[in-house]
Amino acid sequence: MTMIDVTGLTKRYGPDTVVDDLSFTVEAGQVTGFLGPNGAGKSTTMKVILGLAAPTRGSVTIDGRRYRDLPVPLTEVGALLDAGAVHGGRKAYDHLLALAVANGLPRRRVGEVLARTGLEGVAGKRAGGFSLGMRQRLGIAAALLGDPRVLIFDEPVNGLDPEGIRWIRDFMRSLAREGRAVLVSSHLMSEMAQTADHLVVIGRGRLIADTSTSEFLRRSGEGTVLVRTSEPAGFALRLTASGATVREGTESSLVVSGLTGAEIGELAAYHGIVLSELTPQRPSLEDAFMELTKDSVEYQGVTA
Numbered sequence: 001m002t003m004i005d006v007t008g009l010t011k012r013y014g015p016d017t018v019v020d021d022l023s024f025t026v027e028a029g030q031v032t033g034f035l036g037p038n039g040a041g042k043s044t045t046m047k048v049i050l051g052l053a054a055p056t057r058g059s060v061t062i063d064g065r066r067y068r069d070l071p072v073p074l075t076e077v078g079a080l081l082d083a084g085a086v087h088g089g090r091k092a093y094d095h096l097l098a099l100a101v102a103n104g105l106p107r108r109r110v111g112e113v114l115a116r117t118g119l120e121g122v123a124g125k126r127a128g129g130f131s132l133g134m135r136q137r138l139g140i141a142a143a144l145l146g147d148p149r150v151l152i153f154d155e156p157v158n159g160l161d162p163e164g165i166r167w168i169r170d171f172m173r174s175l176a177r178e179g180r181a182v183l184v185s186s187h188l189m190s191e192m193a194q195t196a197d198h199l200v201v202i203g204r205g206r207l208i209a210d211t212s213t214s215e216f217l218r219r220s221g222e223g224t225v226l227v228r229t230s231e232p233a234g235f236a237l238r239l240t241a242s243g244a245t246v247r248e249g250t251e252s253s254l255v256v257s258g259l260t261g262a263e264i265g266e267l268a269a270y271h272g273i274v275l276s277e278l279t280p281q282r283p284s285l286e287d288a289f290m291e292l293t294k295d296s297v298e299y300q301g302v303t304a
């Protein structure tokens with residue numbers, strides 16, 4: 001079920017087109033990773049979804065309605081845009097209570113979201129003394145106050161330690177398991193590959209890829225196999241005859257594509273050739289992501 005529908009969205013700031021005719025959907029019961037290099041337009045898109053910026057062209061709906069037409073927005077969509085935005089002098093409980101009261105939400109929700117985010121023990125402490133990880137949790141608690149079916153997180157793991165990252169990752173997955181639609185932005189492919197069911201990749205405000213994570217991994221996993229043998233020249237001929245593409249690697253190794261490691265091993269056994277190494281080479285996810293977005297990074301360094 002489509003919970004966020006972005007259609008032909010364009011956003012200009014003066015002469016700059018920051019989001020350019022962008023269309024994608026965010027479905028219920030899934031974590032959708034929103035990926036792109038710095039400056040790609042992720043935050044701007046999220047702000048438009050949340051009614052914080054007006055589109056130049058196109059439309060965005062949440063469960064079929066524009067943000068400004070939602071009667072009680074917090075009960076439809078919760079967002080974590082900037083964890084630093086919490087008033088530091090306020091106690092965690094008071095911060096959430098003020099939000100609940102201002103939005104006409106029942107007070108009991110405060111206790112519920114504090115429990116859900118593991119903040120019960122520090123509810124009476126001032127947010128100013130919180131670590132970044134705790135501030136993130138408080139921001140997430142606020143986003144959950146209205147028990148919304150749609151959640152939007154902008155770079156929630158930025159700056160967190162591995163334990164904090166793990167917690168956020170598991171938490172987003174648990175929200176999706178409850179049937180909620182979760183949209184989360186990141187510029188790290190490896191992070192999203194572990195969290196998201198679906199990936200929407202943008203560069204310079206334009207859609208680059210809209211694919212399931214498993215499909216992306218399958219495509220980026222089509223790597224090469226490193227082979228070592230005492231008879232490289234002879235084996236290279238056998239490999240080529242079997243349809244593989246072979247090039248010379250370092251220290252007289254062979255870099256083979258077009259056959260799997262198992263197929264190469266079988267071919268060697270069939271011809272009685274001894275292999276001293278047979279290693280599938282997977283391109284890293286970050287490499288696959290850079291390949292995908294290389295034409296759209298904001299500032300490209302010049303390499304010699």
Ligand SMILES: Nc1ncnc2c1ncn2[C@@H]1O[C@H](COP(=O)(O)OP(=O)(O)OP(=O)(O)O)[C@@H](O)[C@H]1O
Pocket residue numbers: 013018036037038039040041042043044045187
């Ligand atoms: N209010 C604004 N006025 C003018 N330009 C803006 C404004 N907000 C964003 N931009 C520009 O729009 C572009 C996209 O920014 P945005 O923050 O949406 O990208 P992003 O993908 O979230 O990147 P990052 O990961 O760096 O936050 C940037 O070049 C930015 O400078």
